[in-house]
Amino acid sequence: xxxxxxxxxxxxxxxxxxxxxxxxxxxxxxxxxxxxxxxxxxxxxxxxxxxxxxxxxxxxxxxxxxxxxxxxxxxxxxxxxxxxxxxxxxxxxxxxxxxxxxxxxxxxxxxx
Amino acid sequence: xxxxxxxxxxxxxxxxxxxxxxxxxxxxxxxxxxxxxxxxxxxxxxxxxxxxxxxxxxxxxxxxxxxxxxxxxxxxxxxxxxxxxxxxxxxxxxxxxxxxxxxxxxxxxxxxx
Numbered sequence: 001x002x003x004x005x006x007x008x009x010x011x012x013x014x015x016x017x018x019x020x021x022x023x024x025x026x027x028x029x030x031x032x033x034x035x036x037x038x039x040x041x042x043x044x045x046x047x048x049x050x051x052x053x054x055x056x057x058x059x060x061x062x063x064x065x066x067x068x069x070x071x072x073x074x075x076x077x078x079x080x081x082x083x084x085x086x087x088x089x090x091x092x093x094x095x096x097x098x099x100x101x102x103x104x105x106x107x108x109x110x111x112x
Numbered sequence: 113x114x115x116x117x118x119x120x121x122x123x124x125x126x127x128x129x130x131x132x133x134x135x136x137x138x139x140x141x142x143x144x145x146x147x148x149x150x151x152x153x154x155x156x157x158x159x160x161x162x163x164x165x166x167x168x169x170x171x172x173x174x175x176x177x178x179x180x181x182x183x184x185x186x187x188x189x190x191x192x193x194x195x196x197x198x199x200x201x202x203x204x205x206x207x208x209x210x211x212x213x214x215x216x217x218x219x220x221x222x223x224x225x
Contacts, residue, residue, distance in 0.1 A: 031211055042116075042202055042216035043155075088154060092211040098143065098162060099170065100214060102155040 005103050006089060012109040019076045021106040023089030024069075030092060032065055032072050033100065037086045046074075046087075079110045115139065116217035118203050123222045125197075133188045133220045135203035143206035144186040145214065148172060148199045155202065161186055190222065197224045 007022045023032070031050045035043040049056045049065045049072065056063045062075040076083055086107045090100040116137045125131045137144065143162050147155040157170030161180040175194025180186055190197045200221050204214040 033213060035216075040200075040219070040221075042118075042218045043204075043214075045213040045215070048213055090214075098168075098210050099145065099157055099160055100211075101157075102147075104154040107152075 006087070006106045008106060009104065010107045010109070012111060013079060014111050015079060015081055017079055019079050019083070019108055019110075021074045021087050021108070023072045023074070023103055025072075025089075025091050026070065027091075029067075032063075033090045034061075034063060034072075034074050035088045035090060035102075037088065037105070039085070043088065076108075079108075081110050081112050084108060084110045116203060116205055116215055118201075118217035118220050121218065121220060123220055125222070125224050127224055128192045129224075130189055130191050131197075131222065131224075133190065133201055133203075133222070135186045135188065135217060136184055137186075137203075137205045137215075137217075138184060139205055139207070139215060140183070141205035141207060141215070142183070144180070145204040145206070146170075146176075146178065146186070146188045147202045147204065149202060149219075150199050158188065158201075190224075197222060 005024050033048045034046045037043045047058050047063050049063050060077045065072045086105040088102050088105045090102045119134045145160045146158040149155050156172050158176050159178040161167035164183050167178050167180050177189045202219045203217040206212050206214050
């Protein structure tokens with residue numbers, strides 16, 4: 001049961017540029033989360049945005065949430081080679097909030 | 113140093129053998145999760161547990177079993193009934209209430225030949 005879908009599936013940019021990834025979801029949510037996964041590693045939580053928030057910042061990360069369009073975006077400013085990773089959005093499953101449903105992810109490559 | 117540990121990092125088994133993947137956490141979290149990830153794909157939920165001695169099936173539970181005898185431990189057994197067991201397995205625990213952020217272990221890559 002897929003809830004979030006990321007777009008694009010893959011993104012390649014030059015170091016220093018900004019990277020934007022989008023996530024669309026299907027059902028009503030009370031929060032949306034973004035995670036990062038370096039190759040062959042576990043996921044790391046980046047940011048959680050609640051349904052009553054429109055924008056949230058954390059360092060070079062900016063997340064927006066538009067509940068009317070059921071979509072969210074993750075912006076990474078001034079990208080670095082270390083930002084190369086896969087990024088996933090996750091939302092609470094429709095059966096209840098005890099579990100998260102993850103999208104397929106965006107694979108981001110930062111070229112030096 | 114708190115966190116989630118999974119062992120081993122790489123595991124190789126012959127087809128037809130059951131194998132148990134370990135997951136331990138010292139974060140004092142009640143809820144724990146097992147996910148499967150195939151190459152280039154997202155995470156799919158296998159089983160989850162909200163409290164000791166209780167667990168629920170996720171989206172792809174067939175061919176897997178779990179136990180939750182201790183708060184710190186949530187082992188996953190991949191049985192011979194699992195048709196395509198080769199994958200990357202991730203364990204996680206949840207901070208706070210329902211819908212809260214999850215903390216992930218480093219994963220176990222299982223290869224069955």
